[in-house]
Amino acid sequence: MTAAARALVALLVLACSACSSLSNLQREQAAGIAAAARSTQIDCDAPDACARPSPLRELGVRAYAQSTPQAPRHYALLLDYGQDALVSRLDLIRGATTSIDLQTYIFDEDDAGHLVLDELMAAVRRGVRVRVLVDQLSALRQVDTLAALASAHVNFEIRIYNPVLERARISYPMYAWAAACCWRRLNQRMHSKLLLVDGIVGITGGRNYQDDYYDWNPEFNFRDRDVLVSGPATADMAANFEAFWNARLSVPVERLDDVGRHLLRAGAPALPDWPYEDPRRVAAVSRAADDRALVQRDLVEAAIPVGDVVFIADLPQKHRRDREIAAGAIHASPLLNELIESAQEEVLLQTPYLVLSKQAQAMFGRMHEREPPPRVVVSTNSLAATDSFITYALSYKYKRRYLRDFGFEIHEFKPFPEDAPIDLEATGAVDISWNADGSVNIGEIARDAADADADADAGGDASGRRTPPLTREYAALRYAGIGVHQRVPLKRAGVRFGLHAKSLVIDNRIGVVGTHNFDPRGDDYNTESAVIIDDPAFARALADSIRRDIAPENAWAIARRDKPPVFSGLEYSLAKVSEHLPLFDLWPMRYATSYEFQPGPACPAPLSPFDPGFRACYEPVGDFPEVNLGFRTLLTRIFTAFGAGLAPIL
Incomplete structure (x- = not known):
């Protein structure tokens, strides 16, 4: 049998297995196993769920108290530094009293991902309702982790968006089969990102939940940007999250074939005790988030008081087959293009x-x-x-x-x-210093990173560790071969x-921070969101941040x-x-x-x-x-x- 014939047979076998889905009865049984295993224990009976005081959450309380229907009041905080972005998330999660809604494209099982999961589960045990929505192609990588989360607690729910082949995770061959059978659906991804706490403070922007977005990778990190918004605009954020959460493409993980089979075969697993690769770094950022004076000084006092804030976001109906319905659900791209074309003096555009x-x-x-x-x-x-x-x-x-x-x-x-x-120190790549001529002195970890780059150029794994779900945001090409999502080797x-930041400033008057890369994929395939703030002070701050990047x-x-x-x-x-x-x-x-x-x-x-x-x-x-x-x-x-x-x- 020729190699081509063997490949064809393998693909046919794969197609048959991919089409072999759980029956409705089996799905119900798997969901029942998860539901029966969920803990109902609540460690706190206080009305505020024993939340510790959160200076950033208090911004939301203040903004709502100062707002009227005719004159809304908001506070907007640019999060440029990865450590600030992570501390802000921890502060808000620890200060949540009723609800946390998290929507993201990438959720990895590395230190950053595990830290956020630990914090969410701690909030759940205090009595806070937590809902997590993750796109399929970049969800948590382990099926047993998903099964454990689905079975963890009555206050915790996790759903997967657009699960092609009705699975939470797909292998490389499955991806090839999905590309052959359902290419358009495979490309339709939820690129929207949101963390919403108690419905009064939200964070959106470019960051996912992976070490690379918080300066925690010793080899490569993203220079990214989020915006924290407190005030009445969070009502639109909440409504958009509800639309995605209740969409037909958002499926509880326990009802998916691979997670369901795991539950049927082995029962509900306990949450794993995942060890951190760098526990000292995790402890340091945890302490920073609990330092009220630090959060007040470095974050709250940097928030800019603004008036009206507009949150624009595509709806999940963008992925409907009916073109008329899909077109009516696209909101981000037309409004962003309209803003750009309204410019009279200057457009300052940042896209990766x-x-x-x-x-x-x-x-x-x-x-x-x-x-x-x-x-x-x-x-x-x-x-x-x-x-x-x-x-x-x-x-x-x-x-x-x-x-x-x-x-x-x-x-x-x-x-x-x-x-x-x-934050170079946070990367864990120790003993790095710059010379006057621009060259760099590096320690052992950095040399390992350089060697890994050379290995990657030869087709190996650049990290030496298990490959994460994604290190970039074009998931539909990650299985195309020749390392399409790998980085090129450098001279030093x-x-x-x-x-990785996606931002826009119009005439030094309007500032935009969001998830849209201003590209065809964002226009036609991905769902996107953005915050638009018509305020000179905010626009100047955002413009200064972008101009720093182009210095x-x-x-x-x-x-x-x-x-x-x-x-x-x-x-x-x-x-x-x-x-x-x-x-x-x-x-x-x-x-x-x-x-x-x-x-x-x-x-x-x-x-x-x-x-x-x-x-x-x-x-x-x-x-x-x-x-x-x-x-x-x-x-x-x-x-x-x-x-x-x-x-x-x-």
Whole structure:
């Protein structure tokens, strides 16, 4: 039997097993086992569930007390630092008196994920109702963990959104089968994120529940952003969560085939005693969350009083087959595009993956044709910093269009930013220091990370540990092979960071923080959400945060490369024609490249790439600075040439 025939037989066997679902009776039996095992013990009989005082929850109480229907009052807190984002979550969970609703795309079983689960279960035992909703493709990785959570307590419920093949977890072969049978449904993911406590304080933004989002990974972390909102806008957050919780695609885990079979076969397991990889770090952040003075000083006092706040969010009906119903459930993309096109002076856009939908490209084209056009400044990832080299390849393909046709001023985040809001000590990569020339001295853990990068380039596991559910947010491509969600190897070692924040500032007046990457996937496949705040003080604070990310010490500027001495017009025309071809873009010369700012007496401050004096103050550093060129470069060229068809799902 040939290899192809064996693969076909294996796929047929898999298809039969995937279609072999639990009967309705078996599902009811599994649900009964979980329900019977749930503890009813409550350790507190106080009306406030023995919640310890939470300074951040008190912001919600204050905002509601100060609000009237005609004049709502809110407090908004930008959470740039990963440690602040985690401390805020712990403070709110410990201060919850009645309810906690958590909705997320990724929930990993690492230190950050286990810490949050421990805190949620402690709240449950105090008498707080907890509901957790996780997307299937990035849910907790162990079926027995899901079975244990489903059976843990009457106050705790967990559901999985859009469980393809009616399972909580799917293997690589199952994924291939799901891609063959139900490609569109497989791509329809719940990318919305929300933590809502007592219905009065909510957190939304880019962060998931995984070490990478809180500076706890010794190899790679995301520079991300959340916003904490207290006040009447949380009523809309609560309504949106209810819509997802009650959607037909949100299924209690005990009714799914794999979790149900586990319950039927082995009964309800006890919650595992998961040991932390770095217990000292967990203890430190736990102490910080209990330090009322610290939370008050560093978080509460940084909250900005604002008036009206608008929470926009897609509904789960976005994933209905009826196109009319689905279109009526899409709220985030149209409103964000409307905001962008309303700009008169400046759009400050931050997205980790600069891949624009056709509608967005048309919009930016119209804006650039205005007289005068608004300035558009974009903060995004470099190839060295991104966690998705395929997505970067498409961004690279369209650099000419972005710069020339849309007038974008693009700044690409460096993998080793020198002044970003990150906590290097928290990563666990000890003994790291920077030299004056920008090189890095590293200790043992950081060297291991560098070695792991080299192993990953050879096709191995970059961490040496069990592969987490996701290290990026395009789950539909994670099984495509060739390490599509792995990072490229770099020339030097160290803990690298990649941009993951999704934010927008319009005319220094309106600030937006949310989950939308401003890409085709967010428009068409994922459900998204965002907070819109029309307030100059908040907009300035958000703009300052983004401008810090695009400062020369943290980002490279992208500009047109020097024109060739001869036939520059012909070269440009051929490159433009090649770019517009639907598949084959083989012209070897790209329109743009990366530049490093060179400060000096004649160059006291960074300049726009369109400034006449730009080239006198900037030095070209190549298309892929910091990247160890090799096989990945070839892959990048390949996807630049052939990857245009992937744009709708990227």
